[in-house]
Amino acid sequence: MEFRITHRSKDCRARTGEIELPSGDFETPVFMPVGTKGSVKAVSPEDLGEAGVRIILANTYHLYLRPGHRIIGRLGGLHRFMNWSGPILTDSGGFQVYSLTPLRTISEKGVTFQSHIDGSRHFIGPEEAIDIQETLGADIIMAFDECVPYPSDYDYVRRSVELTTSWARRSLDRKRRSDQALFGIVQGGMYADLRETSARELVKMAFDGYALGGLSVGEDRATRLRVISETVDFLPQDKPVYLMGVGTPEDLIEAVILGVDMFDCVMPTRNARNGTLFTTTGKMSIRNATYAEDGRPVDENCDCYTCSNYSRAYLRHLFMAREILSYRLNTIHNLSYYSRLMADLRTAVQEDRLFEYCTKFYGLQEKGIG
Amino acid sequence: MEFRITHRSKDCRARTGEIELPSGDFETPVFMPVGTKGSVKAVSPEDLGEAGVRIILANTYHLYLRPGHRIIGRLGGLHRFMNWSGPILTDSGGFQVYSLTPLRTISEKGVTFQSHIDGSRHFIGPEEAIDIQETLGADIIMAFDECVPYPSDYDYVRRSVELTTSWARRSLDRKRRSDQALFGIVQGGMYADLRETSARELVKMAFDGYALGGLSVGEDRATRLRVISETVDFLPQDKPVYLMGVGTPEDLIEAVILGVDMFDCVMPTRNARNGTLFTTTGKMSIRNATYAEDGRPVDENCDCYTCSNYSRAYLRHLFMAREILSYRLNTIHNLSYYSRLMADLRTAVQEDRLFEYCTKFYGLQEKGIG
Numbered sequence: 001m002e003f004r005i006t007h008r009s010k011d012c013r014a015r016t017g018e019i020e021l022p023s024g025d026f027e028t029p030v031f032m033p034v035g036t037k038g039s040v041k042a043v044s045p046e047d048l049g050e051a052g053v054r055i056i057l058a059n060t061y062h063l064y065l066r067p068g069h070r071i072i073g074r075l076g077g078l079h080r081f082m083n084w085s086g087p088i089l090t091d092s093g094g095f096q097v098y099s100l101t102p103l104r105t106i107s108e109k110g111v112t113f114q115s116h117i118d119g120s121r122h123f124i125g126p127e128e129a130i131d132i133q134e135t136l137g138a139d140i141i142m143a144f145d146e147c148v149p150y151p152s153d154y155d156y157v158r159r160s161v162e163l164t165t166s167w168a169r170r171s172l173d174r175k176r177r178s179d180q181a182l183f184g185i186v187q188g189g190m191y192a193d194l195r196e197t198s199a200r201e202l203v204k205m206a207f208d209g210y211a212l213g214g215l216s217v218g219e220d221r222a223t224r225l226r227v228i229s230e231t232v233d234f235l236p237q238d239k240p241v242y243l244m245g246v247g248t249p250e251d252l253i254e255a256v257i258l259g260v261d262m263f264d265c266v267m268p269t270r271n272a273r274n275g276t277l278f279t280t281t282g283k284m285s286i287r288n289a290t291y292a293e294d295g296r297p298v299d300e301n302c303d304c305y306t307c308s309n310y311s312r313a314y315l316r317h318l319f320m321a322r323e324i325l326s327y328r329l330n331t332i333h334n335l336s337y338y339s340r341l342m343a344d345l346r347t348a349v350q351e352d353r354l355f356e357y358c359t360k361f362y363g364l365q366e367k368g369i370g
Numbered sequence: 371m372e373f374r375i376t377h378r379s380k381d382c383r384a385r386t387g388e389i390e391l392p393s394g395d396f397e398t399p400v401f402m403p404v405g406t407k408g409s410v411k412a413v414s415p416e417d418l419g420e421a422g423v424r425i426i427l428a429n430t431y432h433l434y435l436r437p438g439h440r441i442i443g444r445l446g447g448l449h450r451f452m453n454w455s456g457p458i459l460t461d462s463g464g465f466q467v468y469s470l471t472p473l474r475t476i477s478e479k480g481v482t483f484q485s486h487i488d489g490s491r492h493f494i495g496p497e498e499a500i501d502i503q504e505t506l507g508a509d510i511i512m513a514f515d516e517c518v519p520y521p522s523d524y525d526y527v528r529r530s531v532e533l534t535t536s537w538a539r540r541s542l543d544r545k546r547r548s549d550q551a552l553f554g555i556v557q558g559g560m561y562a563d564l565r566e567t568s569a570r571e572l573v574k575m576a577f578d579g580y581a582l583g584g585l586s587v588g589e590d591r592a593t594r595l596r597v598i599s600e601t602v603d604f605l606p607q608d609k610p611v612y613l614m615g616v617g618t619p620e621d622l623i624e625a626v627i628l629g630v631d632m633f634d635c636v637m638p639t640r641n642a643r644n645g646t647l648f649t650t651t652g653k654m655s656i657r658n659a660t661y662a663e664d665g666r667p668v669d670e671n672c673d674c675y676t677c678s679n680y681s682r683a684y685l686r687h688l689f690m691a692r693e694i695l696s697y698r699l700n701t702i703h704n705l706s707y708y709s710r711l712m713a714d715l716r717t718a719v720q721e722d723r724l725f726e727y728c729t730k731f732y733g734l735q736e737k738g739i740g
Contacts, residue, residue, distance in 0.1 A: 037691045037693060038684070039688060039691075039693045039694075039695045041693065041695075042694040042695065043695070044695060044698070044699075066687070066691060067662065067683070067687040067690075071683065074663060075683055075684075082684065083679045083680055083684075292441060293444060293445065309453045311445060311451070313441065313445055313451070314408070314445075314451050314452065314453075316437075317407070317408065317436070317451075318409060320436065321407045321409075321436060323407060323411065324409075324411055324412040324694060324697050325409045325411075325413070325414060328414070328698070329414075
């Protein structure tokens with residue numbers, strides 16, 4: 001992996017860059033849609049490309065359980081399996097083990113857990129997480145970590161950071177493939193000194209990038225921004241910074257200002273399937289009766305496939321009738337919105353007018369849907 | 371509407387032809403996928419085009435109830451509403467009124483019924499059916515008919531044929547738009563003489579084409595083929611013959627031999643969503659564990675988007691994981707299969723080797739999935 005910073009903002013920590021990976025290149029800051037089970041829900045790889053998506057995330061935990069990483073490996077790896085030739089990042093499975101499984105036991109060795117699908121018992125430690133991710137074959141893989149619940153008391157988080165640090169070391173030691181980049185994950189709950197400890201320990205190791213984990217777990221926005229800001233201070237300036245599982249357009253803008261380069265979140269895709277569409281003038285619930293006879297596109301400022309070809313009235317009809325096409329058209333729009341947001345942010349950073357962009361963005365959002 | 375017969379088989383009633391409509395031309399025999407509520411389930415207009423689809427059917431009953439034909443009319447008609455620029459045929463709503471509504475009362479005037487969605491009361495007679503279809507704006511519209519249950523006693527069907535004949539007359543009288551073709555629907559249950567009566571009465575009127583209704587309602591295959599054969603005898607040779615709601619690939623082949631030009635059925639799309647895929651060597655249930663590691667395409671003889679890009683293993687995974695993409699990829703394949711089947715039948719008719727084609731078709735089907 002190559003990471004080149006192309007511009008640093010004069011006013012804040014924001015920067016633009018380029019990441020080169022075996023499956024392709026892209027500019028940062030970048031948003032990665034989530035393809036949990038080897039499919040970004042409701043859309044095809046071609047749809048993703050047309051929506052401006054350059055890298056996607058897939059969930060190791062889900063693919064490990066179903067269809068199984070070995071099957072994917074024998075069929076030529078995840079890129080070929082899902083017919084997506086661009087870059088892929090896989091998470092380590094840690095987050096899902098803590099958030100989805102009915103029972104789990106954590107030890108120094110790793111985590112024993114029950115499948116949320118059939119209750120079968122499994123074990124994943126740092127070595128297994130790396131092995132699985134090497135078999136899946138993503139361009140970027142993640143170290144195994146413990147994601148602590150929120151809130152957690154100081155002593156628990158302190159011990160957890162020690163575990164995550166040790167697992168990060170073992171993840172690095174286990175790595176065999178030279179064509180995959182490996183990122184470490186900073187934990188430490190909402191405690192500034194533990195985030196610092198976690199970051200300092202990981203930076204001692206030769207990771208290709210650094211992720212901020214354990215956020216968007218229930219903390220308020222101010223706390224989240226504080227933790228991001230305090231953590232980024234201790235990360236090397238020449239490595240990509242990846243904020244995991246965040247978030248709304250506003251979250252992305254603020255995190256870019258704080259120096260974050262990469263994002264993933266189910267927000268655009270999940271909202272699309274719930275009928276919530278992002279527009280330059282705010283969020284729209286397409287089920288609203290207001291749109292029953294509205295012949296306009298979702299967003300007059302959007303040139304995505306959905307906005308180029310379908311009216312609000314038709315999209316409302318599809319959603320109310322639970323037509324499968326509804327989920328695809330809504331998802332294409334929301335992903336296009338996120339791609340354009342990131343492209344606009346990159347341009348604003350490069351032209352040193354990020355705050356001007358923010359002022360305009362929030363002004364338009366307050367205007368509301370026309 | 372123009373209908374030109376391009377070839378008549380030497381051995382049977384099969385023929386090929388061309389139909390010209392305001393929204394486009396296509397060759398017959400043709401299969402029309404069903405876009406019940408203004409969307410062929412799980413696919414986009416572009417997907418349809420790539421799958422070789424040239425004309426689709428939409429259901430008047432469903433669109434009348436939701437979103438309402440007037441809304442569609444005010445938004446520029448059904449073609450524009452659903453972004454499908456090719457030919458559309460709308461049914462008259464009759465079949466759904468009889469098959470879906472919880473309560474209905476039939477009189478000489480028309481049918482009073484309750485919506486299957488919210489129980490609201492509605493009335494549709496031949497005049498209303500034509501008005502609604504003129505507002506929707508399809509290229510081909512259908513006369514309002516009574517579709518009798520199976521089995522029904524002779525006297526009931528006899529009186530029903532009289533009603534259908536009278537409604538056909540009134541449908542013709544009501545028609546105002548000159549850019550839409552209007553087809554009459556032959557009824558008569560499984561009674562040869564009533565089918566003859568129905569056909570003879572309709573042929574006296576100036577319909578642009580003739581449909582066989584009231585089939586695929588529970589009768590056995592032999593009865594269905596007998597009724598098709600007996601009815602086609604009484605229809606004019608220079609008008610398209612449309613067999614409504616039928617059916618399997620085998621049904622289509624046999625009906626083509628009997629002189630049918632047009633078909634519609636939910637079979638390829640509904641089966642796709644249930645994981646049943648059509649192939650040149652028979653039907654495949656993609657959920658079968660046999661395919662868990664099968665890297666081959668669904669059908670080695672198929673060049674559709676799905677077969678060109680995805681393995682049986684991936685399609686099985688998507689289906690088992692209930693991923694939305696599963697329904698789209700399966701539907702694209704099944705529609706492509708039906709398009710190719712019809713194209714192969716047209717070629718076989720034109721080259722006067724239809725029976726050779728049938729022998730090969732049934733031979734391959736018996737071979738089973740490899």
